[in-house]
Amino acid sequence: MRVNIALKGDEAAVRVLVKHPMETGLRKDKASGKVIPALYIQSLIIKHKGQEVVNAKCGIAVSKDPFFFFKIKGVASGDDFNFSWTDNTGKSDSKDEKVG
Amino acid sequence: MSIDTSRRLMLKGTLAASMAGVAAAAGLLTPTAVLAAWPKAAFDDKSIGGALSSLLGSSSAANSGDVKIKAPSIAENGAIVNVVVKTKLADVESISILVEKNATPLAFSADLAKSAAGFVKTRIKIGKTSEVLGVVKAGGKLLSAKQVVKVTVGGCGG
Numbered sequence: 001m002r003v004n005i006a007l008k009g010d011e012a013a014v015r016v017l018v019k020h021p022m023e024t025g026l027r028k029d030k031a032s033g034k035v036i037p038a039l040y041i042q043s044l045i046i047k048h049k050g051q052e053v054v055n056a057k058c059g060i061a062v063s064k065d066p067f068f069f070f071k072i073k074g075v076a077s078g079d080d081f082n083f084s085w086t087d088n089t090g091k092s093d094s095k096d097e098k099v100g
Numbered sequence: 101m102s103i104d105t106s107r108r109l110m111l112k113g114t115l116a117a118s119m120a121g122v123a124a125a126a127g128l129l130t131p132t133a134v135l136a137a138w139p140k141a142a143f144d145d146k147s148i149g150g151a152l153s154s155l156l157g158s159s160s161a162a163n164s165g166d167v168k169i170k171a172p173s174i175a176e177n178g179a180i181v182n183v184v185v186k187t188k189l190a191d192v193e194s195i196s197i198l199v200e201k202n203a204t205p206l207a208f209s210a211d212l213a214k215s216a217a218g219f220v221k222t223r224i225k226i227g228k229t230s231e232v233l234g235v236v237k238a239g240g241k242l243l244s245a246k247q248v249v250k251v252t253v254g255g256c257g258g
Contacts, residue, residue, distance in 0.1 A: 061207035
């Protein structure tokens, strides 16, 4: 997971990029003819100083290697952010990032 | 090519911090808690009305000039379509993106706290030429804007 936080005034432009296949469960493997099982991120949560500011929910129609961009107000240099995602198999990842 | 370039730019400078936070933050959020909150019925619904009703409590979202949606009018690759939904309305509770012609229209929905601006950008898959709907829930009401995206190569098939 890659995160970029750009502060302008007290508003933070928060960009998140996750490396994830985002398989829909609708595609077939061309060689074997078997359906490729669904594997996609369902949830991305962003916390600012411990408070949840974004709770994003994704379906299969979010693109491979999903990219998200939000704008959070009331942010100061040095503030802590936490990012975490979970996919439909329960796999998850989390990352802390300081503004600045 | 242009996507790759902007992605590289975005990543610049964030590499160093990539591993430090992972260990520290592990366990803050259990998968079961998140999965329980994931609105399966809304994402599985085959109609916009059904998905909205299940997700946001009302099946209709009035078209509003206060909601703006930005997407390409022609997508060369339906697998990666940039969509921005934004609003200047106060008390935004959530912003959702739905694709009318996808088998399950609901693509993405973000609950926003008060400190989050009425803005989301993400990349979605659009199977075939379709209206894309941005729905903002603000002050308990659903408001929307839509745009047709013409797809020349499908994003949902093999």
